[in-house]
Amino acid sequence: MITIKGLSKIFKTNQQEVKAVDDVSINIEKGEIFGVIGYSGAGKSTFIRLINRLEEPSSGDVVINDTNITSLSVGKLRKERQKIGMIFQHFNLLWSRTVFENIAFPLEIAGIPKAERRTKVLELIELVGLKGRENSYPSQLSGGQKQRVGIARSLANDPDVLLCDEATSALDPETTDDILDLLVSINKKLNLTIIMITHEMHVIQKICHRVAVMDQGRVVEQGDVLSVFVKPQSKTAKRFVQQLSPLEHQQDELKRFITNDPNREVVKLHFIGNDAKRALISDVLRKFDIEINILQGSISPTQEGAYGTLYVELSGNKALITETIDYIQSSGVEVEVIENVN
Structure with a gap:
């Protein structure tokens, strides 16, 4: 469903070149929750931004549903991005808009008629457990509620893929578990492919089917979560497993x-x-x-x-x-x- 081959990103400065993502190749099946874990500076956030070209790759290919994202023109990329939802660590909500208006925003941009828009937004509010908070502003919400708004907004255009960039790292442990449970529920209900970027092994353990471990821009290990937990091969994976052991x-x-x-x-x-x-x-x-x-x-x-x-x-x-x-x-x-x- 998602084929990533030889993906690299080099940032150039006056003094040097920094290879943030180095020749990464991963296959992700439709409907799976795939985790990418690494310590700070491993390149994981750059990697996820390359998937929808928020960062332009230096080389390599990202193919989603037979469409090569890396070769699309700007106009076609804008349309294709509607099929790729994304949620962020710090929510990225519009603070002057209500919950309803935040979720409706991508539908407005897509030109969806008002009546259809309203129906869709109310469905999403129900899905993420925010019924009764439609008219609240982000400043009136808890961290978990804000992230629920972010998740609902990311689902507005019925995406095939949901990218999660450290989506729970700003939340307390109990709220984190609530959000992870919600993502598992959405994954099952919608058969939605989810890519989770995280530095927390608990997140990988709780919801992911497979995982790639990144270190210094490269994938140093990947496989089924259970296999990586029981027999970690790389030094980095062993350090992460020790967090939970x-x-x-x-x-x-x-x-x-x-x-x-x-x-x-x-x-x-x-x-x-x-x-x-x-x-x-x-x-x-x-x-x-x-x-x-x-x-x-x-x-x-x-x-x-x-x-x-x-x-x-x-x-x-x-x-x-x-x-x-x-x-x-x-x-x-x-x-x-x-x-x-x-």
């Missing part, structure tokens, strides 16, 4: 359990999907004459299923420990023997 910051607590005793092993178990809900420990204790000491554990949900991490100490005959580990692995749970903690 407090166990990774508490590994020093495991040191006292790690010994050279062949009859004791500390192992890390990875549970994915339905395996995260299994009573694996009880199952193992029924089958093997072994002691299990649970040291640390956590479970996290994603759009593609849950994943969990559990650190346990196995105590018993060495051969029995090996047999137990083999059994756990055969059940579909990944096992990593912890030999030291860095």
Whole structure:
């Protein structure tokens, strides 16, 4: 549905050239919520502005529904942009206009008749949960309500794609979750393709199906959210995953359990999907004459299923420990023997 190939953006100054986006290639399916995450300066906001040519690419192509956005004339681009909605970190509302008038603004520009405009705006107000606030001004709204106006306005022209540039980073955690829930609902109701730019792994975890990790203008890793969470490959992805995995910051607590005793092993178990809900420990204790000491554990949900991490100490005959580990692995749970903690 969206094919991005070799996309680059170079900013030139008197002294140097800065490659803000460097040869990025991504395919995004229709109806998916695709996340792009990176730290400040990674190039993610420039990248999303290249998609609808708010920034002109230095090279590369952006193809949406078989239309090459990068090759359109100014006139054709203006028309094509009506199919690409966008919401911003700081809302970008018209402060002298009411909620109703803000949402109606793109329809006015598109020349939609007044009666049809009114019907559409009222539908959108209902969709984003702002019924009763039609005549309020932005200064009378909370941050979450302002972003709901921004979302409704971005949907006014029935876009195929919604670009979200740090859409929740100005909001408190509870409001952020409300807005993310709204975006998931809109995605399902309208089969709308959403591209989320963020520096918050919580956003990726909660609503995205796939994710690309950016660092210094390049995509250093991409894949299903669950895969990236469970087995991050790049240094940047590992740092982001640690934000949501407090166990990774508490590994020093495991040191006292790690010994050279062949009859004791500390192992890390990875549970994915339905395996995260299994009573694996009880199952193992029924089958093997072994002691299990649970040291640390956590479970996290994603759009593609849950994943969990559990650190346990196995105590018993060495051969029995090996047999137990083999059994756990055969059940579909990944096992990593912890030999030291860095």
